[in-house]
Amino acid sequence: MRHLPALASLLVVAGVLVALPFILSDYHVSLVAQVGIFFIAVLGLNILTGYTGQISIGHGAFMAIGGYTTAVLSRDHHTNLVVTMLVAFAICFVVGLIVGLPALRLSGVYLALVTFALAVSIPQIPLQYSTFLGGSGGVQTSKTVSNLWIYAAAWTASAILFVLAWLILRGRTGRAFRAVRDSEIAAVASGVELPVYKTLAFGISAAYAGVAGSLFVLATNGFAQPSEFDVFLSLELLIGAAIAGLGSLWGILVGAAFVGLLPQVSSSVPVIGVEHGRDVVFGAAVVLVMLLLPDGFAGLLARLRALRNA
Amino acid sequence: MASAQGSAVAGFRARGAELAPAGAVAVFLVGGAIFLLVGCLQSTTFARLTVEGLASGAVFSSLALALVLVYRASHIVNFAQGELAMLTTYVAYQLIQWGLSYWEAFFATLAIAFVLGTVLQVALIRPVLHRSVIATVIVTVGLFILIDGVVNWIWGGDFKFMPSPFGTASFDVGGVVIPHLYVGMVAVVLACVALVWALFRFTKLGLGMRAAALRPAAAALVGVRVDRMLAVGWGLAAVLGAVAGLMAEPSQLFLSPTLMQSILVYAFAAAVLGGLESPAGAVVGGLTIGVSLSLVVGYVPAISSELQLPFAFAVLLIVLLIKPSGLFGRREVRRV
Amino acid sequence: MTALLELEDVEARYGPVHALHGISLSVEEGSIVAVLGPNGAGKTTTLRAISGTVRRTGRIVLSGRPVQRLGPAAVGRLGVAHVPEGRGTFSELTVWENLKLGAYSRRGSIEPDLQRVLTYFPWLSDRRRQEAGTLSGGEQQMLALARAFVQRPRLLLLDEPSLGLAPVLVAELFRIVRELNEREGLTVLVVEQNAHLALQAAHAGYVLEAGRVVLAGTSAELRADDAVRRSYLGY
Numbered sequence: 001m002r003h004l005p006a007l008a009s010l011l012v013v014a015g016v017l018v019a020l021p022f023i024l025s026d027y028h029v030s031l032v033a034q035v036g037i038f039f040i041a042v043l044g045l046n047i048l049t050g051y052t053g054q055i056s057i058g059h060g061a062f063m064a065i066g067g068y069t070t071a072v073l074s075r076d077h078h079t080n081l082v083v084t085m086l087v088a089f090a091i092c093f094v095v096g097l098i099v100g101l102p103a104l105r106l107s108g109v110y111l112a113l114v115t116f117a118l119a120v121s122i123p124q125i126p127l128q129y130s131t132f133l134g135g136s137g138g139v140q141t142s143k144t145v146s147n148l149w150i151y152a153a154a155w156t157a158s159a160i161l162f163v164l165a166w167l168i169l170r171g172r173t174g175r176a177f178r179a180v181r182d183s184e185i186a187a188v189a190s191g192v193e194l195p196v197y198k199t200l201a202f203g204i205s206a207a208y209a210g211v212a213g214s215l216f217v218l219a220t221n222g223f224a225q226p227s228e229f230d231v232f233l234s235l236e237l238l239i240g241a242a243i244a245g246l247g248s249l250w251g252i253l254v255g256a257a258f259v260g261l262l263p264q265v266s267s268s269v270p271v272i273g274v275e276h277g278r279d280v281v282f283g284a285a286v287v288l289v290m291l292l293l294p295d296g297f298a299g300l301l302a303r304l305r306a307l308r309n310a
Numbered sequence: 311m312a313s314a315q316g317s318a319v320a321g322f323r324a325r326g327a328e329l330a331p332a333g334a335v336a337v338f339l340v341g342g343a344i345f346l347l348v349g350c351l352q353s354t355t356f357a358r359l360t361v362e363g364l365a366s367g368a369v370f371s372s373l374a375l376a377l378v379l380v381y382r383a384s385h386i387v388n389f390a391q392g393e394l395a396m397l398t399t400y401v402a403y404q405l406i407q408w409g410l411s412y413w414e415a416f417f418a419t420l421a422i423a424f425v426l427g428t429v430l431q432v433a434l435i436r437p438v439l440h441r442s443v444i445a446t447v448i449v450t451v452g453l454f455i456l457i458d459g460v461v462n463w464i465w466g467g468d469f470k471f472m473p474s475p476f477g478t479a480s481f482d483v484g485g486v487v488i489p490h491l492y493v494g495m496v497a498v499v500l501a502c503v504a505l506v507w508a509l510f511r512f513t514k515l516g517l518g519m520r521a522a523a524l525r526p527a528a529a530a531l532v533g534v535r536v537d538r539m540l541a542v543g544w545g546l547a548a549v550l551g552a553v554a555g556l557m558a559e560p561s562q563l564f565l566s567p568t569l570m571q572s573i574l575v576y577a578f579a580a581a582v583l584g585g586l587e588s589p590a591g592a593v594v595g596g597l598t599i600g601v602s603l604s605l606v607v608g609y610v611p612a613i614s615s616e617l618q619l620p621f622a623f624a625v626l627l628i629v630l631l632i633k634p635s636g637l638f639g640r641r642e643v644r645r646v
Numbered sequence: 647m648t649a650l651l652e653l654e655d656v657e658a659r660y661g662p663v664h665a666l667h668g669i670s671l672s673v674e675e676g677s678i679v680a681v682l683g684p685n686g687a688g689k690t691t692t693l694r695a696i697s698g699t700v701r702r703t704g705r706i707v708l709s710g711r712p713v714q715r716l717g718p719a720a721v722g723r724l725g726v727a728h729v730p731e732g733r734g735t736f737s738e739l740t741v742w743e744n745l746k747l748g749a750y751s752r753r754g755s756i757e758p759d760l761q762r763v764l765t766y767f768p769w770l771s772d773r774r775r776q777e778a779g780t781l782s783g784g785e786q787q788m789l790a791l792a793r794a795f796v797q798r799p800r801l802l803l804l805d806e807p808s809l810g811l812a813p814v815l816v817a818e819l820f821r822i823v824r825e826l827n828e829r830e831g832l833t834v835l836v837v838e839q840n841a842h843l844a845l846q847a848a849h850a851g852y853v854l855e856a857g858r859v860v861l862a863g864t865s866a867e868l869r870a871d872d873a874v875r876r877s878y879l880g881y
Contacts, residue, residue, distance in 0.1 A: 055444060057389075057451070102631055108443050109387050109586070110630055113578050116389070117623035120575050127616050231571070235451050242448045279459025286452030291437050294445040514750065521736055521747055528734035531697060532797065533722040533751030 009249070017155050021148060030147040030219070035253075035260035036154030037215045040161055042240040042256045044208020047165060049238070050246035050298075051174065052201040053181025055108065058099075058115030059209045060234030061122035062092050064226075066210030067217035068126070068133065071224035074141035081145065081218065085157070088210040096206025100199035119234035123226040134224070141222035150219050157211055162249070168204065177201055209237070236263075239286050245296020254297040258289075335637050339594065346601065350486075357486040359608040360601055365492035367600020368499040372554035373570070373577035374584065374592035375503060376547040381586050382523045383543035384431075384439060386446045390453035392574030394430075395551030396567060397457050398423040399559055400465055402552075403472050412475045416556060420549050427548025428541040435544070436537070461567045469564035476560070495557045502553045503593055506546060510589075519543055572619055576603070579622040583629050585639025594637065599625065650675040650833050651696070651801055656704035656714070658688075658695045665691040667857040668704070673801070678827050678834040680844035680865065682878055683854035689837040690731055692854070693803045696835070697721050697728040708801070723751045727799035731806050733790040737779025741770055744778050744789055748796030759796050766822055767792045784815035791819065795826060802826075804836040808843065816840065820847045841878035845869050853878075 021029050045059050066088035073079040073087060099118070103111055126133035133139065145153075168174060176197045217224045236259040244255030263282050293300050350357035373395060380388045388394075398419050405415035434453065438445045476494035480487045510516035521529040522539035530536050558573055559565050580599045584591020599622065607615050629636060651673040658666040666688045673679045681689045694700040698718040706714040713721055722728070727748075736744055745763065749756035764771050767788055773781070778789060787807055794802055804823070808816040824847055826832045838844035845851060845865045853861035853874060861871065868874050 049444060055447060057447075102627060105634070106630055109381075109385075110582070110634060112443075112447055113387060113582060114623075114627055114630060117575055117578060117619075117626050120572070121620040121623040124616050124619050128614065232455070235455065239448055239451065242444050279455050280463055281459075283452050283454070283456025283459050287434060287449055287456060290445050290448045290452060291434065294438055294441040514746075517739075517743060517746060518750060520739065521750075524736050524738055525734065527699065527718075528730070528736065529747075530718040531699070531722055531728045531730065531734060532747050532793070533719050534747075535719050 006249075013249075013253070014159070021151060026147055029151050031261060031264060033147060033151040033154050033219060034264075035256050036151065036158050037212050037219060038237075038240055038260040039158045039252060039256040040154070040215070041209045041212035041237050042244055042259070043158070043161060043165055043252050044205040044212070045237050045241040046244055046246070046252060046255075047169070047177070047208075048201045048205035049241045050244070051169060051177040051181060052198065054103065054198065054201060055112040055238070056115040056202075056205070057112055057231075057234050057238050058118035058122075059205065059237045060119050060229050060231065062096060062206040062209035063213030063216055063233060063237075064122055064224075064229035065095055066092050066213030067224045067229065068139060068213075069210070070214040071139040071141050071217050071222065072133070074143070074222070075139055078142050081141070081143070081214075082153070085153075085211050085214045088214045089207045092210025092213075093203045093207035096203040097199050099206065100202030103202060104195050104198055116231070116234070119231045123229050123231075126226045136226060138223050138225035140224075141218070144222040145218055147219075150215060153218075154215050157215070161208060161211065165208075173197070173200070243289055243293075243296050245293075245298030245300070248298035248301055250301065251296055251298035258285075338637075342598070354486050355608070356605070359604045361486070361488050361492055363601030363604030364597060365495045365600070366604065367580075367597035368496045369554050369558045369573060369596075370576045370580045370600050371593045371596025372499045372502065372550050372557065373573060374580035374596045375506070375589055376550040376554070377577055377581045378584075378586060378589055378592040379506075379543050379547040379550065381581070382589075383519070383540050384435065386435070386439075386443070386450070387578075387586075388544075388547070389447065389450040389574075390457060391547065391551050392570035392577065393454050393457040393461075394423075394426070394548055395555035395558075396570040397461055398426065398548065398552035399555035399565060399569065400461055400470075402556055403465075403470055403565055406472065412473060416475070419552055419556065423548040423552035424545040427545035427551075430548075431541045431544035436540075458567060465567075467567055469566050472559055472565050474560040491560055495560075498557055499553060502550065506550065507589070509546075515542070575619055576600075576622050579626040579629075581636075582626055583636055585636030587640075588636065588638035591636050591638035648675055649673060650709055651835070652705070652707045653692075653696070654705040654707075656692075656695050656702055656706060658691050658700050658702040660691075660700070665700075665857055666695060666702070669695075669854070669857070669859055671852050671859060671862070673833060673835055674850070675800075675833055676827070676831050677849040678823070678836065678847055680841075680848035680851035681835065681837045681854060682841045682844060682851060682868075682874075684877075686856075687854040688857040689854055690805055691857075693728060693730075693805050693835070693837055697726055697803060699728070699730075719751070722797070725798070725800035726803065727794035727797040727801070728803040729790045729794050729805060729807070731809065733786050735778045735786050735790050735793070737777065739778055740775050741778055741781070741789060742774035744793050745770070745796050748793035749798075752798065756796070759798055763792050763796050766795070766825065784811050784819075787811060787815070787819060788822075791822065795830075795832075800833060802832055802834045804834060804838075806837055806839060808838060808840045816843060823847060841874070842880075845879075 020032055024032065041059065041063060045056065048054050048056055069088040069091055070081065070084040073084045074081065103114070106114060127135055169177070180194060180197055216228070220228060240255040240259040243258050244251040262285060295302070346360055350360055373391060376391050377387060380386065380391065401422055402415045402419040405418055406412065410418065430453070434449055435446065438449050474491060476490040478489070480489045481493065510520060518529070518534045519539045519542060521532070522534050522536045523543070526536045554573070555570060558569060576599055577596070580595035581592050583598060584593070584595030603618055603621065606613055606621065607618060613621060649672040653669055653671050655668045655670055656666055657664065657668055669688070669692055681692060683689050691700060695702040696706060698713070698716050698721040702714060704714060705712060708724060708726065711724070713724065736747070745760060746756070749759060770789070770792060778786060781789060791807070807819055811819070820843055823834060823836070827834055836844060836848065845868055848865045850864050851862070851868045852859050853868070861868065861874065863871070869879070
């Protein structure tokens, strides 16, 4: 019975999402699709940062891997696009596990630094291996899709991956993740195998980012370029996860909307102009939100709920 | 006191136990220095690359030292340190446009940087200091984006030209051409580092800052205003960052908003290599990374200049896996 | 003799946990006062309340001046030196630097005070450059005391000085405390588990239990009290 309100809100969200394409213009559909893409990535990252308490400023790198997987498979083998997304999921899961291994020995600040360096370094690789990976010119998929296709794909994937996340988190795995976050020492003492769960969290969040990356590439006309996956992307993902806070579907929606929409919206701020409004307003907004709501949107909801129950 | 002699010996032993790993580090450094010296004498290319490496390394050292100062004081990494440095470099540019001479602008910029650093700490960092690590990381990340936007807005993203304070002449040392610029870069950075070191070592303010960073609660008990010490620390870090930016600019030829982005990564690697809590480590780490990068890119064909960043990343990763406390850091006990 | 320090109905808490439920005590100038009681009674918290390192309510008056709203740096500057549990020495700084920190909030030359400290702790002179963390436990405690003395305090707050020290050192420590009290007129408020030693050195004492004062008196009175003898003196 406790699930009823949650179920109701889920249905409302689903209903709204189904209705939107009929009301909005194509441009706005692409915007909401973008929110969907970020929803997937932020959801995945939130599993790592929110539930398991590990910081990563490098998930843009996983999006890059996923995006390039789709682009290259499509360019060379004309693979079905949805299949490429599945492949991206798998590849990024494995890569995430691999990255998660050294991450075992690190935490907090050190992990942030390493993942930051990862985010800055990965875009350099296509530049070096330009024959296969297209260099700065990028890689183009063999077919492109409409905004509506991306909208549908993004939100369908979101729904599936959300349910998957829910299943993972409510079980023993989820409890183990939370144990790792709350106290590493206590977790080990109570028999939780730290390495397994920390690495698993990395793998899962990377897989999600990979799918998001595939969709991201498709949303930019099927074009995978290093410049799309710069460090700012990783920063945005982390910001989205932080703004989401911990443990709330609405939080993740807010976080995804924040990073998916705000940069676009702030481009049209007067005075500062198209080019620069983006970063100035966005950056200022990020700083302000963190100062006011250090626990993210979910923290705000928790506080409101506490007030209501008091 | 009966135990006086006893614990003097204990003092020696304790220091001895610390000296063992320190000994390995010393061997590594001395060995490295000898290697470089021999190489420079053997080959002019090697010497040229080494000098270039030292110059860029000096810039990394300055920014790395800024990162270490902030980390020691507040236990957070300021991801916006590089952008802050870039901003202050633009300020210098503007001052020169308004008619000041280079060195007038230089010192004025350092003063402005100090104020900016302290204001940032008070306004943005103090409120989130006791929150989660993520909150402080995000604030500095937001600041990164904000500063980038502001600079682009005020000055635009196109390249700007700033005169080099050291001219374009060079020394000729035994067949090796050493531009005045490189010597100047190293000299300025070392001078600033020395001044900061002297501040910490010999002044009351420096002692207070060190105490506040080591044990804030105990420092407060003796009357140290810990909050103020943290703010001053951030101010000094901003000054060191400004020096890094000002010295980086001439070697990049043009001033643009991306000036410090990759330098930040190298500075991170340098700070971690040296030990995040060790100022000496930051300096040594910076020079090491600078020289290593220069030599590796020069001599190893597989690693072109495009792979410099991944190379720095690899260094960072390896150090963190083998000895997270870095060359000069004390081993932290992680009881798990 | 006037009261240098007076506490009236002081309460303190750590988050939701109340540690002090209304402590009232007074410390006469030039005296040594002991604070006894079992673990968790609030002894350390009382000292923290005085030095301002914990949130507190109630009245705390130092030489007629209310200080309950002041933070630790301000209270320190008013002449209160707090040697906390665990000594509060800076392990990474040298002995000399630790001592200089004692004089941090003092203006003017501190040389005379440093010299005076050396008359009580002559061995410190040889060890000036040694890192404080490499000193033995007993020496670190002495260093903490020396540093507190450099502050030229009117009131010294000592928290569990005997903790972890060999009996010989503890006796030496209390001897120095008594000397400082007699020769320099230093007022001392000492929290101690070792009730026997504390009452030997002190002029008066308070017994705390569960955040409240349950007994007060001169040290002679306390030593004669049955409850105290049974619970804290062991006979």
